[in-house]
Amino acid sequence: MNSALSFRHVDIMFPSRKGGGLVDKAIALAREGKSRAEILEATGVVLGVSDANLEVERGKISVLMGLSGSGKSTLLRAANRLNKTVNGEVLIGNGVAHVDVASCNEDTLRDLRKTRIAMVFQQFAILPWRTVRENVGLGLELRDIAPAIRREMVDEKLELVGLDKWADSNVKSLSGGMQQRVGLARAFATDADILLMDEPFSALDPLIRRKLQDELMMLQKKLKKTILFVSHDIDEAMKIGNQITIMKEGRIVQTGTPQEIVAHPANDYVRDFISHMNPLPILSADSFMKPLSHDLSDLTIAGSGPYRLDIASGRLVSADGRSFSTLFLASGEPAPQTLAQDCILCVPETTPLSEIAALSQQSPWPLLVHNGSAITGLCDERSIISAVVQVSRDAA
Amino acid sequence: MLNAANDWITSHKIPLGLWMSDLVDLVRIHCTGLLDVISGTITWGVDSFTALLQAAPPIVLIVLAVAGTAALKRRFLAPTLVGVGLLFILNQGYWDDTMATLSLILFSTLISMLIGVPLGIAAAHRPWLDKAMHPLLDLMQTLPTFVYLIPTLILFGLGTVPGLISTIIFAIPAPIRMTEMGIASVSKTFLEAGEAFGATPRQLLWKIELPAALPMIRAGLTQCIMLSLSMVVIAALVGAGGLGVPVVRALNTVQVDVGFEAGFAIVILAIILDRVCRSGDSGQ
Numbered sequence: 047m048n049s050a051l052s053f054r055h056v057d058i059m060f061p062s063r064k065g066g067g068l069v070d071k072a073i074a075l076a077r078e079g080k081s082r083a084e085i086l087e088a089t090g091v092v093l094g095v096s097d098a099n100l101e102v103e104r105g106k107i108s109v110l111m112g113l114s115g116s117g118k119s120t121l122l123r124a125a126n127r128l129n130k131t132v133n134g135e136v137l138i139g140n141g142v143a144h145v146d147v148a149s150c151n152e153d154t155l156r157d158l159r160k161t162r163i164a165m166v167f168q169q170f171a172i173l174p175w176r177t178v179r180e181n182v183g184l185g186l187e188l189r190d191i192a193p194a195i196r197r198e199m200v201d202e203k204l205e206l207v208g209l210d211k212w213a214d215s216n217v218k219s220l221s222g223g224m225q226q227r228v229g230l231a232r233a234f235a236t237d238a239d240i241l242l243m244d245e246p247f248s249a250l251d252p253l254i255r256r257k258l259q260d261e262l263m264m265l266q267k268k269l270k271k272t273i274l275f276v277s278h279d280i281d282e283a284m285k286i287g288n289q290i291t292i293m294k295e296g297r298i299v300q301t302g303t304p305q306e307i308v309a310h311p312a313n314d315y316v317r318d319f320i321s322h323m324n325p326l327p328i329l330s331a332d333s334f335m336k337p338l339s340h341d342l343s344d345l346t347i348a349g350s351g352p353y354r355l356d357i358a359s360g361r362l363v364s365a366d367g368r369s370f371s372t373l374f375l376a377s378g379e380p381a382p383q384t385l386a387q388d389c390i391l392c393v394p395e396t397t398p399l400s401e402i403a404a405l406s407q408q409s410p411w412p413l414l415v416h417n418g419s420a421i422t423g424l425c426d427e428r429s430i431i432s433a434v435v436q437v438s439r440d441a442a
Numbered sequence: 443m444l445n446a447a448n449d450w451i452t453s454h455k456i457p458l459g460l461w462m463s464d465l466v467d468l469v470r471i472h473c474t475g476l477l478d479v480i481s482g483t484i485t486w487g488v489d490s491f492t493a494l495l496q497a498a499p500p501i502v503l504i505v506l507a508v509a510g511t512a513a514l515k516r517r518f519l520a521p522t523l524v525g526v527g528l529l530f531i532l533n534q535g536y537w538d539d540t541m542a543t544l545s546l547i548l549f550s551t552l553i554s555m556l557i558g559v560p561l562g563i564a565a566a567h568r569p570w571l572d573k574a575m576h577p578l579l580d581l582m583q584t585l586p587t588f589v590y591l592i593p594t595l596i597l598f599g600l601g602t603v604p605g606l607i608s609t610i611i612f613a614i615p616a617p618i619r620m621t622e623m624g625i626a627s628v629s630k631t632f633l634e635a636g637e638a639f640g641a642t643p644r645q646l647l648w649k650i651e652l653p654a655a656l657p658m659i660r661a662g663l664t665q666c667i668m669l670s671l672s673m674v675v676i677a678a679l680v681g682a683g684g685l686g687v688p689v690v691r692a693l694n695t696v697q698v699d700v701g702f703e704a705g706f707a708i709v710i711l712a713i714i715l716d717r718v719c720r721s722g723d724s725g726q
Contacts, residue, residue: 159640
């Protein structure tokens with residue numbers, strides 16, 4: 047089994063009246079495709095999630111997207127049984143065997159919660175009577191880990207999220223962004239390999255939200271956790287998700303990579319979501335660059351050309367004697383702060399438009415695009431502007 | 443016709459009072475040994491603590507009290523108030539009575555908290571228990587104190603114990619209610635944070651619920667002390683010692699001066715205890 051976390055035919059129902067309601071009938075109606083309102087009318091049961099199937103790969107970030115009431119949080123909370131499933135399996139694998147969270151006994155569940163699955167909450171859920179360090183150590187304390195070892199583990203995680211100077215602070219004195227950093231450190235502290243993040247950044251203002259998203263992605267590169275992330279913000283989902291699942295009324299509408307979702311929306315609901323997102327961080331260089339022939343015979347820079355790439359020196363040399371140095375960036379590698387006067391940046395095809403636009407500000411020359419082995423295209427001001435124009439025309 | 447109905451109703455009196463007195467007799471006859479043990483233990487505890495307080499030199503106790511308050515509060519007003527108040531009591535000649543009252547209150551509060559806090563926790567976790575306890579707690583607080591003073595007198599005889607038990611009956615609903623309210627109002631996200639990291643029910647109680655409910659429980663403690671203090675005079679009627687004794691004596695002999703002196707001593711003690719109890723809340 048390759049997935050770290052998988053949901054198989056998961057149903058979650060909330061009987062609204064006492065006495066259990068008619069859960070079985072509600073499940074049957076949900077399978078027939080009846081709406082939440084119809085099921086409530088007929089059975090008095092509120093449909094939380096119906097027949098959800100989802101595989102989350104090890105080390106990947108999977109985002110659950112949807113409007114409020116779409117069942118995304120409900121499904122997430124089934125992964126550590128804060129919400130009980132009435133049907134189906136929630137499997138947590140370790141590569142060899144797996145445990146069904148939905149049906150395991152209380153002791154196994156507690157062990158899983160202590161060691162395998164950690165959670166970050168929307169409202170932070172930081173305990174106000176504890177210091178930052180005591181909050182981060184909560185999970186370890188519940189595991190009865192000796193104070194000295196606990197302190198060491200906690201301090202390491204505090205450094206990770208940049209809170210080491212605030213270890214002994216009162217959490218009430220921290221800002222929202224700082225409090226959620228405590229929440230993140232608390233989730234990292236148990237060294238669980240699966241993180242459940244229930245709209246962790248929704249309560250923060252946009253600037254701090256973006257900052258924490260960036261930090262999370264930086265940390266993820268290092269830690270490689272399996273993350274199930276709930277969001278109602280399509281831009282956030284597109285930015286951090288390796289996989290996006292769109293939910294509506296308790297049902298999964300579509301699952302795929304961000305690119306798949308953008309390229310092939312399953313229906314109007316998904317299309318509607320995408321039309322409201324900011325495409326600049328998604329649109330990759332290969333979709334708007336000016337393609338170049340393999341030998342660069344059609345490459346002109348500042349009026350001169352054609353060029354050839356001198357393999358030995360890594361320089362671009364034109365027929366009429368001009369030459370540029372080149373700097374090849376790998377995927378995800380940041381550009382240096384300052385570039386040499388004659389340096390041309392060469393970025394991967396997957397680089398998004400927003401980043402290309404930012405990089406183009408750093409040098410007077412256009413950017414080249416490579417596919418890992420050869421130069422494939424050129425992004426100059428003209429191609430960037432026409433991509434932006436195209437995007438804004440699509441949105442309108 | 444109406445007369446006949448009236449006669450019938452009055453002639454068939456429900457023997458409620460008789461049942462209660464039978465119940466008290468039953469307890470008295472069958473539980474004498476247990477009652478004696480309870481009575482003996484409580485009397486010994488209260489009396490020896492009172493003796494200890496009275497044996498210490500008043501000035502030393504006052505200095506300790508002022509220093510203790512100063513350490514808790516880190517402000518001038520409260521320790522000054524404590525010092526001046528206790529010196530006034532000493533000056534008026536009610537030191538020994540005040541120490542006896544203090545001992546009685548500490549014991550009744552201790553017992554009330556020891557029973558009340560666990561009961562409050564249990565009620566917060568079990569809605570049926572909360573519902574069952576609600577009318578009983580109302581009854582304990584509204585039934586005139588003298589009514590249950592009578593059976594406690596029969597069961598335990600004159601002395602410290604009936605006074606203490608009446609005080610507990612009157613004061614214990616405060617910690618029960620406040621604890622219940624505190625635990626029941628713990629934010630769901632705190633509980634879920636505990637659960638999500640694998641807390642057992644016991645860990646949830648000690649690491650999440652009790653710390654979150656602590657301000658309420660502390661308010662229950664303050665209330666419990668104040669309610670206990672308000673029972674001082676009634677406890678004195680059935681033979682408990684303390685500041686209630688001079689008040690009762692003054693009532694019987696119509697001595698206005700003694701009545702007011704002892705009354706003021708009670709008020710001062712109340713203010714001091716209230717200030718000291720609240721010191722913990724100052725940071726909230």
